[in-house]
Amino acid sequence: MDGEAERPIAERYDAIFLDLDGTVYRGDRAVAGAAGALTEIRRRGLRRLFMTNNSSRTPDEVAGHLSQLGIEAEPGEVLTSALATASFLGREGRSGSTAFVIGERGIRDALGSAGVQIVDGEPETADLVVVGLDRFVDYGKLRRASLLVERGARLVATNDDGSYPAADGLWPGAGALLAAVTTTTGATPSVVGKPARPMFEAAAEWTGATRPLVVGDRLDTDIRGAGAMDWDSLLVLTGAAGPRDLLAADDLPTYVGSDLSAMLAMTPPARFRPARPSDVTAVRHLLTSAGLSADGVEERIEDTIVSMADEEAGLDGAACLEPARRGRRVDAILRSVAVRSEVRGKGLGILAVASAVRMARWHRASTVSLFTTSAAPFFERLGFRPVDRRELPASVRESRHAAEECAESATPMLLRLGHGPDQM
Numbered sequence: 416m417d418g419e420a421e422r423p424i425a426e427r428y429d430a431i432f433l434d435l436d437g438t439v440y441r442g443d444r445a446v447a448g449a450a451g452a453l454t455e456i457r458r459r460g461l462r463r464l465f466m467t468n469n470s471s472r473t474p475d476e477v478a479g480h481l482s483q484l485g486i487e488a489e490p491g492e493v494l495t496s497a498l499a500t501a502s503f504l505g506r507e508g509r510s511g512s513t514a515f516v517i518g519e520r521g522i523r524d525a526l527g528s529a530g531v532q533i534v535d536g537e538p539e540t541a542d543l544v545v546v547g548l549d550r551f552v553d554y555g556k557l558r559r560a561s562l563l564v565e566r567g568a569r570l571v572a573t574n575d576d577g578s579y580p581a582a583d584g585l586w587p588g589a590g591a592l593l594a595a596v597t598t599t600t601g602a603t604p605s606v607v608g609k610p611a612r613p614m615f616e617a618a619a620e621w622t623g624a625t626r627p628l629v630v631g632d633r634l635d636t637d638i639r640g641a642g643a644m645d646w647d648s649l650l651v652l653t654g655a656a657g658p659r660d661l662l663a664a665d666d667l668p669t670y671v672g673s674d675l676s677a678m679l680a681m682t683p684p685a686r687f688r689p690a691r692p693s694d695v696t697a698v699r700h701l702l703t704s705a706g707l708s709a710d711g712v713e714e715r716i717e718d719t720i721v722s723m724a725d726e727e728a729g730l731d732g733a734a735c736l737e738p739a740r741r742g743r744r745v746d747a748i749l750r751s752v753a754v755r756s757e758v759r760g761k762g763l764g765i766l767a768v769a770s771a772v773r774m775a776r777w778h779r780a781s782t783v784s785l786f787t788t789s790a791a792p793f794f795e796r797l798g799f800r801p802v803d804r805r806e807l808p809a810s811v812r813e814s815r816h817a818a819e820e821c822a823e824s825a826t827p828m829l830l831r832l833g834h835g836p837d838q839m
């Protein structure tokens with residue numbers, strides 16, 4: 416989008432879809448930075464939608480909980496997987512159907528308002544079996560749900576999170592209850608909650624947004640789901656995922672921030688793509704400005720990735736990943752990691768490394784090695800370990816990069832990826 420880097424992240428989108436647990440609050444405490452950032456988003460008139468896979472609570476209850484934490488929110492700003500399930504069934508023309516429900520008030524209310532008729536007790540048949548989080552479920556209900564599915568009821572789940580994070584640890588989540596029914600019947604459920612599409616489709620339908628930003632703390636739900644919709648996303652490091660998890664992820668966010676205040680920063684989007692021969696001059700410029708060698712950039716351009724939001728400002732970041740082969744074994748060398756000085760400290764470096772390490776996995780590399788003189792703490796935070804040169808894979812030790820180009824004083828660092836044979 417034109418000039419997107421000239422505005423704060425939140426202002427580049429027509430709605431912000433926010434995860435709750437681990438992003439806005441953890442149990443009964445607000446996450447640091449959340450209240451201030453969310454109030455500011457509201458003050459600027461930006462559309463917010465809080466999205467939660469938890470189907471047990473109603474939007475009024477969720478909004479009430481947010482208000483108690485100092486975050487003003489309207490029930491209309493809350494989309495639970497229960498509401499998304501009702502909206503999904505509406506889209507599929509299922510209003511008027513009968514449903515046997517495993518779930519609490521949130522899902523029962525939502526289905527009722529959508530014209531689905533809830534059948535309780537021991538019904539002989541039902542059109543649907545809907546499963547959500549139910550802290551009062553018993554064997555009789557699981558048995559009835561299974562029997563109805565065996566008799567042809569369609570199985571729908573609000574979400575399939577295996578666990579539910581509670582104050583004293585993990586409790587069985589909707590996915591664990593669902594597993595009782597799928598294990599019994601072999602049925603394949605339609606799942607609504609993140610990372611599945613129906614939840615995001617309901618969010619788009621509700622807000623009318625066509626270009627939303629998804630914000631969350633989990634790579635496997637928030638970020639993966641956003642990617643499947645082709646939407647941009649911001650990963651906040653206040654919950655489930657840490658910087659190291661990014662190096663194991665195939666679905667990467669557009670931004671990474673320490674908390675929700677990142678939504679108000681002017682960070683350029685990280686859209687790393689393979690470099691082209693026409694990028695050589697820009698890559699050279701970035702590397703020399705960052706104090707790195709630009710020797711041989713043109714020979715490595717095919718192994719280089721770059722990101723640029725604004726032609727005039729030039730490249731925001733670059734990295735190079737060279738496979739080093741020996742027999743059937745592949746190892747990788749990460750080099751030329753650089754971020755334009757004006758946009759450092761905003762997570763672009765982490766995303767450059769994560770994109771490069773993802774390429775290493777595509778090459779089925781066993782390890783990623785690098786040499787650095789000043790950025791060892793940065794790479795250590797991402798899971799690289801300083802090693803003795805003798806611990807590097809032979810193909811890396813013998814590479815031109817190690818043998819000729821690297822200063823004796825540079826620290827060799829290694830990340831194991833777990834592919835291929837152990838023997839180096």
Ligand SMILES: CC(C)(COP(=O)(O)OP(=O)(O)OC[C@H]1O[C@@H](n2cnc3c(N)ncnc32)[C@H](O)[C@@H]1OP(=O)(O)O)[C@@H](O)C(=O)NCCC(=O)NCCS
Binds near residue numbers: 749750751759792793
């Ligand atoms: C190293 C470099 C790529 C990091 O990029 P960046 O976009 O600033 O990094 P991020 O914002 O993703 O950094 C994540 C964290 O690492 C920290 N960090 C960045 N550079 C660091 C360094 N050289 N040493 C220690 N920590 C560093 C950041 O402060 C940030 O920490 P925080 O989240 O706790 O505030 C960038 O500083 C750079 O281009 N340096 C010059 C070239 C270089 O040394 N490259 C590496 C050798 S190949």
Ligand SMILES: [Mg+2]
Binds near residue numbers: 434435436437438654
């Ligand atoms: Mg979360």
